[in-house]
Amino acid sequence: MPRGNYTIQRCCEECGKIFTPSTLMSKYCSPACSKRAYKKRQIAKEKEAIRQALIRRIPSSKGYLTVKEAMLIYGISKDVLYRMIRQGLIPSYNFGQRQTRLSRQYMDEHFKAKTGSKKRKKEALSFEPKDCYTIGEIAKKFHINDSSVFKHIRRHSIPTRQIGNYVYVPKSEIDKLYKSL
Numbered sequence: 001m002p003r004g005n006y007t008i009q010r011c012c013e014e015c016g017k018i019f020t021p022s023t024l025m026s027k028y029c030s031p032a033c034s035k036r037a038y039k040k041r042q043i044a045k046e047k048e049a050i051r052q053a054l055i056r057r058i059p060s061s062k063g064y065l066t067v068k069e070a071m072l073i074y075g076i077s078k079d080v081l082y083r084m085i086r087q088g089l090i091p092s093y094n095f096g097q098r099q100t101r102l103s104r105q106y107m108d109e110h111f112k113a114k115t116g117s118k119k120r121k122k123e124a125l126s127f128e129p130k131d132c133y134t135i136g137e138i139a140k141k142f143h144i145n146d147s148s149v150f151k152h153i154r155r156h157s158i159p160t161r162q163i164g165n166y167v168y169v170p171k172s173e174i175d176k177l178y179k180s181l
């Protein structure tokens with residue numbers, strides 16, 4: 001049985017601490033965490049706006065992209081892009097010194113353009129109790145303590161749903177997570 005049967009417990013989305021929420025909507029353990037999370041969201045929003053503005057400046061008719069442009073469009077880091085080029089996983093064209101170009105067609109065929117929202121496809125996951133574990137069940141099954149479970153869930157952005165006093169987590173996501181760790 002999960003611990004904390006009689007009080008609702010939640011994991012702070014900012015620091016991961018387990019706390020007793022004062023309202024059903026509370027996501028953070030303290031005003032400080034709430035403020036920090038808000039700031040992070042604002043910074044992320046600004047960064048994303050800048051990225052989108054830069055992408056808009058790349059003509060859609062452009063057949064060859066610079067590494068920088070590919071970083072923006074496909075959301076792949078510079079290091080990873082160069083490594084893939086070196087390993088021959090992405091064909092590159094040398095248009096002169098320091099002018100590595102990538103075929104946009106190739107990139108479009110092999111990579112998905114990164115969209116602004118990082119939302120997962122939640123509709124594909126079932127939150128029916130039969131398809132979910134509670135935190136206590138996860139802790140028991142995988143021999144870890146409750147707070148580690150919360151930490152992992154948060155770190156891997158696994159969606160959860162609170163129903164009554166229990167936090168439900170889709171079994172498929174958890175099994176995948178602990179199989180890969």
Ligand SMILES: [Zn+2]
Binds near residue numbers: 013
């Ligand atoms: Zn917190």
